[in-house]
Amino acid sequence: MIVSFENRLLQFIGIMAIFMAIIVVLFPFFWIFLESVKPPSLGGRPDIWRFELSWENWSEVLLNSSVPLNIMNSFFIAFITVVISLICGAPAAYAFSRFRGFQGARYSILAAEMMPPAILILPLFLILYKLELIDSRIGVVTAHLTFVIPVITWFLIGFFDEVPKDLEDQAMIDGYTRFQAFYKVILPVVRPGLGAAAVFGFVLSWNDLFYSLLLTGAGSRTLPVAIASFWTFRGIELGKMAVAILIAVIPVLILSYFIQKHLIKGIGGSGVKY
Amino acid sequence: MGQVTFKNVSKSFGSTNIIDGMNLEVHNSEFLVLLGPSGCGKSTTLRLLAGLETVSSGTISINGRDVTELEPRERDIAMVFQNYALYPTMTVAQNLGFGLKAKQIPPKLIKEKVNEIAYLLGLTHLLNRKPNALSGGQQQRVAIGRAIVRKPKVFLFDEPLSNLDANLRLEMRAEIMKLHREIGATTIFVTHDQEEAMAMADRIVIMDNGSIEQIGTPTEIYFQPKTFMVAGFIGNPSMNFIKGKISNKMEISMPIGRIKINALLNLGEDIEVGIRPEKIKLADSKSKSTEIKVTVLVTYVELLGPRAVVKMKHESGQELTSVIEHDEIESYKVGTEINISLASQALHFFPKN
Numbered sequence: 358m359i360v361s362f363e364n365r366l367l368q369f370i371g372i373m374a375i376f377m378a379i380i381v382v383l384f385p386f387f388w389i390f391l392e393s394v395k396p397p398s399l400g401g402r403p404d405i406w407r408f409e410l411s412w413e414n415w416s417e418v419l420l421n422s423s424v425p426l427n428i429m430n431s432f433f434i435a436f437i438t439v440v441i442s443l444i445c446g447a448p449a450a451y452a453f454s455r456f457r458g459f460q461g462a463r464y465s466i467l468a469a470e471m472m473p474p475a476i477l478i479l480p481l482f483l484i485l486y487k488l489e490l491i492d493s494r495i496g497v498v499t500a501h502l503t504f505v506i507p508v509i510t511w512f513l514i515g516f517f518d519e520v521p522k523d524l525e526d527q528a529m530i531d532g533y534t535r536f537q538a539f540y541k542v543i544l545p546v547v548r549p550g551l552g553a554a555a556v557f558g559f560v561l562s563w564n565d566l567f568y569s570l571l572l573t574g575a576g577s578r579t580l581p582v583a584i585a586s587f588w589t590f591r592g593i594e595l596g597k598m599a600v601a602i603l604i605a606v607i608p609v610l611i612l613s614y615f616i617q618k619h620l621i622k623g624i625g626g627s628g629v630k631y
Numbered sequence: 632m633g634q635v636t637f638k639n640v641s642k643s644f645g646s647t648n649i650i651d652g653m654n655l656e657v658h659n660s661e662f663l664v665l666l667g668p669s670g671c672g673k674s675t676t677l678r679l680l681a682g683l684e685t686v687s688s689g690t691i692s693i694n695g696r697d698v699t700e701l702e703p704r705e706r707d708i709a710m711v712f713q714n715y716a717l718y719p720t721m722t723v724a725q726n727l728g729f730g731l732k733a734k735q736i737p738p739k740l741i742k743e744k745v746n747e748i749a750y751l752l753g754l755t756h757l758l759n760r761k762p763n764a765l766s767g768g769q770q771q772r773v774a775i776g777r778a779i780v781r782k783p784k785v786f787l788f789d790e791p792l793s794n795l796d797a798n799l800r801l802e803m804r805a806e807i808m809k810l811h812r813e814i815g816a817t818t819i820f821v822t823h824d825q826e827e828a829m830a831m832a833d834r835i836v837i838m839d840n841g842s843i844e845q846i847g848t849p850t851e852i853y854f855q856p857k858t859f860m861v862a863g864f865i866g867n868p869s870m871n872f873i874k875g876k877i878s879n880k881m882e883i884s885m886p887i888g889r890i891k892i893n894a895l896l897n898l899g900e901d902i903e904v905g906i907r908p909e910k911i912k913l914a915d916s917k918s919k920s921t922e923i924k925v926t927v928l929v930t931y932v933e934l935l936g937p938r939a940v941v942k943m944k945h946e947s948g949q950e951l952t953s954v955i956e957h958d959e960i961e962s963y964k965v966g967t968e969i970n971i972s973l974a975s976q977a978l979h980f981f982p983k984n
Contacts, residue, residue: 525714526683530702530710531781532733545720 365534386606393599403595414596423575424601427583431605434494434569434579435562436569438501441557442509447551449506450513451539455522466507474567477503485572501567505558512557515582517543554621556612563609580605633693633707633784634659635680640689642675642841649675651841653689660815662808666826667838668864673821676838677787680819682706683937693784704733709778710787713794715770717762723773724749724758730781743842749778751911768799773809779814788820792827804831825865829853836860859981862905868952869939870905870979877902883980886947888923892975908940910977911953913962913969921975927951927965939963943971 392403396411418424481500482491490496502617520543528538544551566581573582584605587598635657642650650672657663665673678684680691682703690699691853698706709730718726727748728741736744749755752772762770771791778786787808792800797944808831811818822828828835829849837852837860845857857861862870875885877900882891885904914924927943934957941963943951953971955963963969 360835521714521716523712523714524718526678526681526703527710527712527716528729529683530706530708531730532704532775534702534704537733542718542720546718548720560870 386603387601389599392595394604395596397596414600416446418597418600418604422583422597423578424580424583424604427578427580427601428604430494430497430573430577431563434577435559436503436563437494438505439509439558441498441502442505442558443551445502446509446554447513447544447547448504448539449510451543453510454517464472467545468510470504470507470511472532474504478568478571480504481568482571492577494577495578496572497569497577500572501562501565504565505561508561509554509558512554513550516547516554518541518628520546549619552567553616556616560612562610563605633657634695635785635817635819636690636692636695637676637680638690638692640676640679640691641687642672642679642684643687649841650679653841653843655836655843655846657817657819660817662811662818662820662831662833664832664835665819665821665838666825666828666835666864667823667844669823669971671838672841673823673838674789675841677710677789677819677821680706680785681708681710681787707783707843708785708787709781709783710789711771711774711778711791712731713790715762715774715791715794717770717773717777719762722759722761723754723765726762727754727758727771727776727780730777734781734805736903744780746775746952752776767795771795771799772806775810779810779816782816784817786816790821790823792822800827807831808816825867837864839864850946856905856979859903859905862979862981868908868954870907871911871951873904873906873949873951874901874983875901875904885923886949887925887945888976889922890923892972892978892980893921894980903981903983905979905981906973906977908952908954911951911976912972912974913959914972919974922972924970924972926968926970928968931967932960932963934960943969 361609388403391406393414394410394412395402395405395408395414397417399405399408453466459590477500481503485491485493485496485499488496490499524542524546525535525538528542529535531543533588564581565579567583569579570585573579578586580601584601587594587601635655637653637655640650640653641648645804651688653676655676667673682701682705684706687698689980690697692698693706693708711914718729724745725741727745731741731744745758749758752775753774754769754772757765757773762773765773774791777811789806795803804827807820813938820831822827829852832849834846834848835852836846839860845852845861846975847855852861852865856865856870859872861926863872873885873887875883877898878884878889878952880898881893882889883902883904914922927945929941930944931942933940933942937957939955939957939960941953941955943953945951
């Protein structure tokens with residue numbers, strides 16, 4: 358293939374643009390990483406680039422802080438939130454996909470999503486307080502369900518829309534109830550969607566700061582809250598904070614990579630098709 | 632096996648009537664074809680019988696048992712869908728055995744039955760494949776296998792051949808007929824392809840706008856169409872229609888001429904006169920009172936292998952289409968005028984609507 362000079366130039370400019378974009382996106386991560394391996398004595402000095410490598414921040418955070426417990430909390434909360442959200446969201450999404458009586462119902466889930474969380478926090482706080490669930494992981498799970506269930510439901514509608522209705526009709530003729538058809542035939546077909554929705558919901562819960570900040574205490578504190586708490590009255594412990602940030606970000610990056618293909622389909626695929 | 636009865640069955644979605652007071656009796660072991668243009672309600676009829684849609688009024692019974700309110704799984708029917716609806720996450724063997732599993736038949740017996748059906752349909756070497764690794768014809772075979780393995784009372788086919796290419800369609804058509812002869816189960820087959828209907832059916836039900844136009848054997852439907860719709864729908868190329876008026880008690884006048892017929896008609900009534908393309912012949916020198924001789928201009932000749940379709944135009948503007956044998960083609964030259972004859976016994980009369 359003969360490639361003209363102009364095409365080559367365009368290609369070169371394109372590649373350079375992508376490079377720039379990558380640098381812009383990745384530089385903060387690189388900078389946070391540098392911050393995490395600076396000696397604590399240089400902490401809070403982002404302008405210093407030459408220093409001796411030190412793992413002190415890492416060992417301090419991993420061995421002598423509450424961060425491991427916070428990771429466990431975050432993991433537990435995100436996991437339980439996702440499991441409950443899938444159990445509720447998958448049948449809901451299936452119903453929204455198959456029974457199209459009132460189109461507005463479909464969009465009402467989005468409306469729930471668009472409400473500022475501040476509206477819910479007061480009633481949630483009061484209810485959890487009465488139930489003595491403040492500073493408990495279950496309390497945070499309850500709060501997270503308010504935004505993860507709608508997202509997962511919305512996310513899955515597009516996947517169910519793509520499964521031909523004939524499949525469950527066939528299963529019902531083959532001798533199964535609609536619910537059996539749903540979980541024996543339809544759910545296995547949308548498994549990639551369930552996986553992607555699970556990861557998406559997990560990341561949402563994992564990253565949440567607002568509810569966790571207000572509903573947790575020492576025992577149930579999540580990782581984002583822990584990151585924020587390195588901002589103390591003595592100043593920002595930037596090195597330790599950097600370590601915690603990296604720990605928080607890495608699973609998100611890895612998971613996002615695996616679901617990127619389905620992520621776009623899930624977010625974009627729930628639109629009106631008819 | 633199964634006898635199916637529709638009694639006054641209606642189905643409406645909102646204010647739209649899909650099926651309108653349908654009465655239909657499907658005999659035991661019969662191969663019944665529902666035929667009609669798209670949107671005529673034939674697939675809905677099938678789905679009503681399967682229990683996938685609920686009837687608005689009327690009753691459906693299978694072997695005398697009222698199944699109107701029953702779930703699909705309680706009706707003992709099997710259905711083959713247009714897109715085959717194979718379970719994509721299961722292997723061929725699992726697809727075939729899925730219906731048996733619902734009946735809680737022991738796995739060993741399921742395996743035996745699946746193997747038996749697979750052998751019957753030539754699927755044995757494909758049992759461990761997933762549906763997406765099969766060709767269209769193989770998928771079709773699995774869908775049929777999945778239906779017959781359960782030995783249901785009634786088989787329903789919803790345009791199962793329309794996604795196949797022409798050759799495969801003929802092959803599968805023959806195979807379905809063969810299976811029907813062997814198994815002898817009552818079969819209801821929906822199609823919009825009249826050739827398929829003619830070739831396969833014991834009886835054909837022609838539907839239009841949610842109601843039955845005519846029920847009959849393929850021969851009856853073709854040679855004695857009862858309504859204008861049936862006459863126009865069946866046959867390819869379709870029947871010629873000429874507007875006419877009853878001018879005398881036993882005579883009809885049309886733009887192309889008058890003809891005497893042996894039937895009493897209502898004077899002054901406007902009617903549609905139909906004649907099948909293959910019934911339009913070249914006129915010979917003898918003149919009979921029971922035929923019209925017409926001079927027409929040949930406008931178009933289309934050769935279709937052994938036969939040809941000829942389009943002709945009368946000076947009144949009336950267009951006619953005829954089908955001729957290949958050896959007659961010399962007599963039909965585009966741009967020339969020819970004499971044709973329409974025999975009265977080949978004419979069909981329909982009240983004008």
